[in-house]
Amino acid sequence: MSFFNLFRERRSKKSKKEGVPPYVIFTNNQLASIVKKRPQSLSELSEIEGIGKAKLEKYGQEILEISKINIGENKGNSHE
Numbered sequence: 134m135s136f137f138n139l140f141r142e143r144r145s146k147k148s149k150k151e152g153v154p155p156y157v158i159f160t161n162n163q164l165a166s167i168v169k170k171r172p173q174s175l176s177e178l179s180e181i182e183g184i185g186k187a188k189l190e191k192y193g194q195e196i197l198e199i200s201k202i203n204i205g206e207n208k209g210n211s212h213e
Contacts (some may be wrong), residue, residue, distance in 0.1 A: 135168075136168045136171075136199075136200075136202075137164060137165065137168045139199060139202070140159070140164045140167060140168065140196075140199060141155075141161075141164060143195070143199065144158050144159055144164065147192070158188075158192065159184075159188070159192070160183065162182075162183075163181055163182070163183055163184060166181045166182070167181060167196060167200070171200045172196070172197065172200055173197065173200065173201070174197070175189050175193045175194075175197070178193055178196060178197065
């Protein structure tokens with residue numbers, strides 16, 4: 134499973150639990166930026182457009198935990 138799909142799966146579960154559309158939690162563009170940048174701190178996560186204080190407080194730690202998972206993808210390694 135790719136990081137993008139992992140984040141989408143978690144977002145889907147959160148959106149159902151919270152009763153909101155997935156894009157309210159994070160847009161696909163925000164997820165793509167998270168995957169690309171793989172933030173290691175709340176400060177780095179806050180640099181992604183559209184991720185402000187409320188999203189940092191609500192979802193930040195979980196995003197950072199997922200970012201640290203090694204699922205066979207190498208950060209900055211693109212052989213496309």
